[in-house]
Amino acid sequence: MITVKQTKEKIKKIENGTIVTPLGFSADGVHAGLRYAKKDLGVIVSDVPANCAAVYTLNAFQAAPLAVTKESVAVEQKLQAIVVNSACANACTGEQGLKDAYQMRNTCAEKLNILPHHVAVASTGVIGELLDMEKIVKGIGLLSPSSNKEKAEEFQTAILTTDTVMKSACYETKIDGKVVTIGGTAKGSGMIHPNMATMLSFITTDAKVEASVLQDALGSITNKSFNQITVDGDTSTNDMVVVLANGKAGHQSLTPDHPEWNSFYEALRLTCEDLAKQIARDGEGATKLIEVNVSGAHTNEEANVIAKQIVGSNLVKTAMYGADANWGRIICSVGYSGVALNPETVNVSLGNIQMLENSQPVSFSEEEAKAYLENDTVEVYVDLQQGNGIGKAWGCDLTYDYVKINASYRT
């Protein structure tokens, strides 16, 4: 793993970058009519078949588009396009749902004049309803992908459901002296939890990297980024992260043995973490991003478990909404995380305001704490003082608007 210093030197955040910033990618998003007015169908295209990697929801009920995408990827671990609709998840739709996902894939392949198994399919929205295939087919006909930033934003908009903002991240590094760019987008704001909750993310890069190597990197990075966010603890039927690496940057093929492998890995990790945090901040009804940092655990895995337990607690989330420095709820979450720990040595701080030292309250200014908790980003620090394990997780506060949005989602 490269150090932070090296990261700063070698990796640059591209503020206005998108999925079409890496060489050889184009995109589009259109209004197919699945929703009343919002764009609801989009595509990302690579000029050439790209090596790919993907991770999927662990929900036992996987939606039809996941089956079709897995089948596409299995043929030669290459993809050239990803076609995505919002409004309808095509989940719990049986035989007909599967036929529809195949039709969506094949229609897109025909439209772009590429092989069907080079197309991935993704859907997000209400579960248990069939896709309106007439609209999907017509919508695919309207797609006109290009590498304009505006087109990327139309894609980014088309994949949203209850999200309030588009999500986008772009990082650049150098490999063999060549500029390598990674661009990503994501959707997701509810049903967000470990292991690919209702969340889609699509990442493009012009790096050259074998599919199996890319898959290992994506798996490891997902566990530190997308799988460490939670909005409501619900893991959906449809989620996936797909990375396309089309090799257009022109460097030697990357493996973990390459001296600059870590620069690529870290740029990909930063892209995923950036998107994950954007999703958490845009959690349904959220007013703030909560970042929990756990240190002093026996292992990184245990630190991650505790961090996610804290950030997923409804009581912590409501306290954050109320700007209430209720550290009791934080320590309580630590205690029921299932991780064996010494209950006598825990330190807790909100921002730089310490509240608990060796599991005992220390006096602090309630006013100062309240002021800190009114920021739009709140950092929680928990140090178990029992080992060297560290972990992070991200989430958001639980608000009236979360209830409002979810008590009336279908209507």
Place this chain on the structure above:
Amino acid sequence: MITVKQTKEKIKKIENGTIVTPLGFSADGVHAGLRYAKKDLGVIVSDVPANCAAVYTLNAFQAAPLAVTKESVAVEQKLQAIVVNSACANACTGEQGLKDAYQMRNTCAEKLNILPHHVAVASTGVIGELLDMEKIVKGIGLLSPSSNKEKAEEFQTAILTTDTVMKSACYETKIDGKVVTIGGTAKGSGMIHPNMATMLSFITTDAKVEASVLQDALGSITNKSFNQITVDGDTSTNDMVVVLANGKAGHQSLTPDHPEWNSFYEALRLTCEDLAKQIARDGEGATKLIEVNVSGAHTNEEANVIAKQIVGSNLVKTAMYGADANWGRIICSVGYSGVALNPETVNVSLGNIQMLENSQPVSFSEEEAKAYLENDTVEVYVDLQQGNGIGKAWGCDLTYDYVKINASYRT
């Protein structure tokens, strides 16, 4: 296990029964001044030392009163009194907290002229603040326990925090021709989840039963009742269930070999289930009780896991609040419960309205479903059709008021 028919014949619910209905118990509740006006300190007393059983929170941070109660019980598995305060949990209070819990125990023993190790101590309320011992000691001095029903209700009131109603249940059966009564009370409405969430329950009986036998029964029953309710998934530092069996009913000592053991077990189970459902219904901000019934699992344990996963889902809970027949969220919860299952054979009904058959949507009347979901009790049925395992769990809807209560609990 006795059948339902036998249960009906042999076990009677006593509608107005309380913890003082079994022979030889008295109680009281007073205003010690920990809260502005509400009663906040109470005691249950047995005329004679009673055999006891107890289960405690699994939270790694166990509050001081639990340590003291465990020490009392360990001496001879007998208790004669339980002294309880609300408003302050005496958790994360270190050495001083432990001293305070001992002082609370000893003051109560002195007041009642019984042995200190025959006294259990329980606290519930805010974490991280010290008990005001002057008020506790003064309050214990005010206690004047008797076996009037009014006194039992004063106890029931004194232990409440954010609860909106007192909880009470009472069942009667016959052993060796003698009437045996079980009475119970509980508090808890938030931070309610598996394994003794912020929940206290105290159960009295005049049955004669060895402590070790009672402990086994309580452990088994707790897993089917108190541990199958969830309000917000948070497990607290303070929770316990204590059963006192003083033997005053005058029958032969009960063991599982006694021909009428099942009558006692079932009466105790009904008492616990009744209280658990009252807690779930009174969940913070709740407008309705949700009961989830899972059948067709490989084992009862797996059925229980799935039932609790469903009833704990924020998305299911908000849909119930909105009277939205969103079975997609139910099936989604089944899918991420971690239980291995065949995703093709699941049936889902709300009440008697079927929505999913073999994992496929069936048409139903949305209006009828909405009307059903506006009841104050909603039953969810999930049949996996994969085995004979059955399970149940109880919870409540997630509402604006839940957020309101918890965004401002300390203030």
